Amino acid sequence: MRPSWYDTFFEIAEVMSRRSTCPRLNTAAVIVSGDNRILSSGYNGSPEGSPHCDDAGCIIEDNHCIRAVHAELNALLYAARRGIAIEGSTMFILHNPCVRCAIAIAQSGIWYVYYKHEYGDTAGVERLNSLNVYVNYNQ
Numbered sequence: 001m002r003p004s005w006y007d008t009f010f011e012i013a014e015v016m017s018r019r020s021t022c023p024r025l026n027t028a029a030v031i032v033s034g035d036n037r038i039l040s041s042g043y044n045g046s047p048e049g050s051p052h053c054d055d056a057g058c059i060i061e062d063n064h065c066i067r068a069v070h071a072e073l074n075a076l077l078y079a080a081r082r083g084i085a086i087e088g089s090t091m092f093i094l095h096n097p098c099v100r101c102a103i104a105i106a107q108s109g110i111w112y113v114y115y116k117h118e119y120g121d122t123a124g125v126e127r128l129n130s131l132n133v134y135v136n137y138n139q
Helices: 005-017 071-082 099-108 123-130
Strands: 028-032 038-043 090-095 112-117 134-137
Touching: 005 028, 005 038, 005 090, 005 112, 028 071, 038 071, 071 090, 071 099, 099 123, 123 134
Parallel strands: 090 112, 112 134
Antiparallel strands: 028 038, 028 090
């Protein structure tokens, strides 16, 4: 049977999450256009040229690893770096975003967020809702 677009993008995120280098959470994000084209993707990992958590250990502040760039932010930053317009797009994330990523998602112009697993608190989801970004927990 042919998978739905939602299932397809979550499967792509699952594969991308295997590239994560932060052992605290293997996760990924995929940004998709309105016509179901992948615009950008990202996973939890260190900035280019710096040591990975897998090798050098995590640096924890406020219960978040700050050595690794979160998957959502990695996807947003790649789009910005390449000049890819993402306003009005959809983000598929394996885990609900933290508050910082939620603010970046909303500020970048993403209109819809779908996530598959709950992780930590739901403050990021609440923030997206308050910023009028449609959020759906897609178990």
